[in-house]
Amino acid sequence: MPLLDSITALEGKFSLLGKHEFRGETTLTVQREDIAAICRFCKESLGFDYLIDITSVDNFGEEPRFEIVYELSSIATNEHLRLKLSVSEDEPAVASVTGIWPTANWHEREIFDMMGIGFTGHPDLRRILMWEGYPYFPLRKDFPLAGKPSDVPEVAFTKAAPLEGGPFVTLPTTATTKDREPRARRIED
Amino acid sequence: MPEAHAAYDSKVEGNVIFTRVDAAINWMRKNSLWPMPMGLACCAIELMAAGASRFDIARFGAEVMRFSPRQSDVMIVAGTVTYKMALAVKRIWDQMPEPKWCIAMGACASSGGMYRSYAVLQGIDQLLPVDVYISGCPPRPEALLEGLMKLQRKIDGEQALSEQKRVLIEAFS
Numbered sequence: 001m002p003l004l005d006s007i008t009a010l011e012g013k014f015s016l017l018g019k020h021e022f023r024g025e026t027t028l029t030v031q032r033e034d035i036a037a038i039c040r041f042c043k044e045s046l047g048f049d050y051l052i053d054i055t056s057v058d059n060f061g062e063e064p065r066f067e068i069v070y071e072l073s074s075i076a077t078n079e080h081l082r083l084k085l086s087v088s089e090d091e092p093a094v095a096s097v098t099g100i101w102p103t104a105n106w107h108e109r110e111i112f113d114m115m116g117i118g119f120t121g122h123p124d125l126r127r128i129l130m131w132e133g134y135p136y137f138p139l140r141k142d143f144p145l146a147g148k149p150s151d152v153p154e155v156a157f158t159k160a161a162p163l164e165g166g167p168f169v170t171l172p173t174t175a176t177t178k179d180r181e182p183r184a185r186r187i188e189d
Numbered sequence: 190m191p192e193a194h195a196a197y198d199s200k201v202e203g204n205v206i207f208t209r210v211d212a213a214i215n216w217m218r219k220n221s222l223w224p225m226p227m228g229l230a231c232c233a234i235e236l237m238a239a240g241a242s243r244f245d246i247a248r249f250g251a252e253v254m255r256f257s258p259r260q261s262d263v264m265i266v267a268g269t270v271t272y273k274m275a276l277a278v279k280r281i282w283d284q285m286p287e288p289k290w291c292i293a294m295g296a297c298a299s300s301g302g303m304y305r306s307y308a309v310l311q312g313i314d315q316l317l318p319v320d321v322y323i324s325g326c327p328p329r330p331e332a333l334l335e336g337l338m339k340l341q342r343k344i345d346g347e348q349a350l351s352e353q354k355r356v357l358i359e360a361f362s
Contacts, residue, residue, distance in 0.1 A: 130308075131273055138307050147307025158272045159315075161305045 003079045006046045014038055027082040035085055036095040036121075039070065043100050048072040048081060051101035054108060056115045060141035064088035066117055070097070087117055096122040114139035131156050214349040218262070218288065219341040220250040225261035225285060227278060230268030232295040232327040239330035249337050258284040263340065264317075265333075269297040270310040279316045290344070292336055293319045296326045 007026060010016065014037070018029035030038055042048040052071035059065055070083040087094060096119040097104045108119040109128040116137035119125055126132065133152035136143055144160070145167050151157040165184035173179055208216075224246075228236055239246045246252050255261040258281045270278055282291070293313050296302035299322045301311035313319060320343060323336040351358060 129273075136307075143307070145306060154276070156272050156276055158307060159311070161301065161307070161309070161311055163305055166305060 002077075003081065006042075006048075006079070006081065009046065010038065010041070013041060025080060025082060027084055029084045029086075032085045032087060032094060035070075035083070036097060036100070038083065039072075039097045039100050042072055042081065042083075047074045047076060048079075050075050051097070051103050051107075052080075054097075054104060054111060056111045056117060056139075058115060058139065058141045066092065066115060068094060068111065068117065092116060093118040093120055095120055096125075098122055113137070116140065134158075211347075211349050211351070215345050215347060218349070219344040221253075222249075222251045222263045222290070222337070222340070222344075223253045223255050223261050224251055225258050225264040225281065226254045226256070227264055227266045227281065228268060229266070229270060229274060229278075230295075230297060232267035232298070235327045235330055235333060236265060236267045236294065239333045244330035244334065246334065246337070249334065249341065251337055258282070259286060261285050262288070263290045263292060265292045265294050266298040266313045266319075267294040267327075269302065269304060270313050271308050272310055273308075275310045275313075275316060278313065282317045288349075290320045290340055291317055292321045292323065292333075292340060294323045294333060294336070295328050296324065299324070302326060 003026065007019070007028070010028065011019075014030065014034050016028050016030055020027040020029070050073040052073050053069075054071070055069045057067040057069065059067065064086040066087040066089070068085050068087060072081040072083065073079065085094070094117065096108055098108065098119075099121070105122070105124065106128060108122055109124070109126060111117050112119060112122075112125055113127040113129050114137060127134065130138070131152060133155060135150055136148055138147070146161040146163045147158055149157075149159050163184075167184070168182040169185050170180055170182050171185070226233070226236055238244055240252060240254065251263070258264075262285075264282055264285060266278065282289075291313070293299045297304060297309070298313045299319075301309050303326070305311075310316070321336045321340045323332050325332050328336075
């Protein structure tokens with residue numbers, strides 16, 4: 001089904017919060033409660049048989065704080081559709097889409113591990129990169145780059161890394177490489 | 190103490206050498222260093238290259254990569270040690286029998302390298318004693334061989350008997 005028809009079908013069936021198009025890519029903002037039904041409809045009726053990725057965004061300081069982004073694709077028609085939804089910090093939970101695309105299993109575990117957003121109905125919601133018992137969610141914006149000390153006896157420990165005034169960032173400039181090179185810079189610099 | 194003495198015997202002439210026990214032990218140890226290849230990242234590719242024919246770590250007696258820590262003499266920590274892996278590396282080190290040595294190969298194993306982050310141990314020397322650090326990201330195989338030769342020189346200077354067999358020496362003196 002052409003992408004425009006797919007979007008029309010989605011708009012007719014669900015109440016969408018927004019539609020955004022940029023360089024031929026369409027992003028639909030959907031309601032959090034609808035995501036499982038929308039995904040099932042996309043897969044079974046619109047032919048989006050391939051879930052490329054699920055990612056999460058931390059808009060720290062805004063409310064709702066988190067966004068989850070689903071990248072859908074169709075192998076047959078090579079069409080791409082992006083779904084976005086917002087999750088508040090007070091109730092960080094979304095319905096799992098593991099039953100629709102099995103590949104969502106590890107993607108959702110990664111978001112759970114790194115951002116601390118739960119997925120209801122997930123068959124095996126454990127941390128995937130960090131270990132059980134690690135007390136933080138490292139990709140949240142309020143988590144320092146250097147990390148925080150922690151200790152799970154016999155499993156793993158962490159220490160804060162010495163940043164020596166960093167993090168070290170480059171400057172986008174046409175000046176010499178000396179001006180561009182990675183240095184410890186404050187945001188106001 | 191009896192005077193060191195070897196009777197002249199034409200049957201064994203040329204088959205007898207005199208040396209110190211320390212020197213003999215050190216010579217045997219440094220020329221048969223069996224590595225425990227702790228390959229954790231891209232340094233392990235260079236470690237494999239050092240083991241292959243072009244660079245040929247066998248020239249220094251260290252070609253016998255043992256994947257059992259109980260048969261190893263030198264742990265070559267080649268790569269990024271994440272906190273998730275750190276205690277496993279430590280456990281494998283603890284399973285290696287004495288005498289044992291450790292080479293921290295590359296920037297990550299030496300200091301955490303470019304990973305100043307929540308997930309990476311900032312140098313394996315926080316968990317176990319390192320004998321030789323090798324710079325590079327990753328180091329070339331020649332650099333690993335140079336590190337190995339540095340370790341050989343270090344072993345050559347050890348008081349193998351008096352440091353590690355103190356009980357034996359006290360019993361027989």
